[in-house]
């Protein structure tokens with residue numbers, strides 16, 4: 001017997017599916033700001049002359065620096081450390097699904113810790129998500145209500161006939 005479903009997955013249907021997910025991910029739709037954090041990096045202070053062997057400020061102002069100070073004083077830019085710690089982060093607006101049932105449906109595990117969530121994003125976010133050390137969701141409330149998450153498993157490319165989107169599952173830290 002011929003497959004009664006044969007041929008129903010048309011180009012139009014695939015497009016409809018993609019349009020639906022695109023609509024979900026629009027700025028005014030179901031997205032929230034997710035801040036992805038990466039390993040912090042150190043850079044040499046550009047406001048003072050730095051002793052690169054001792055890795056400390058010499059206390060001498062470096063011409064062109066943004067906060068001039070008197071030689072012999074502590075550099076106000078690096079507080080005399082000579083190095084600046086850069087917190088690296090990227091903010092993206094993504095769709096967050098908190099529903100545990102959806103999570104289990106799309107995830108690989110049959111058990112995720114309470115409070116885990118599913119992020120839906122475009123495939124272009126793959127590198128950011130894979131490299132992130134953590135993720136902070138903006139709940140729309142004050143900073144103390146921002147929750148921190150870590151990636152629970154490798155993100156899964158998904159799509160209807162193509163890998164246009166990415167599912168990633170995050171657990172509370």
Ligand SMILES: [Zn+2]
Pocket residue numbers: 045046047048049057075076077078079080081082
């Ligand atoms: Zn400095």
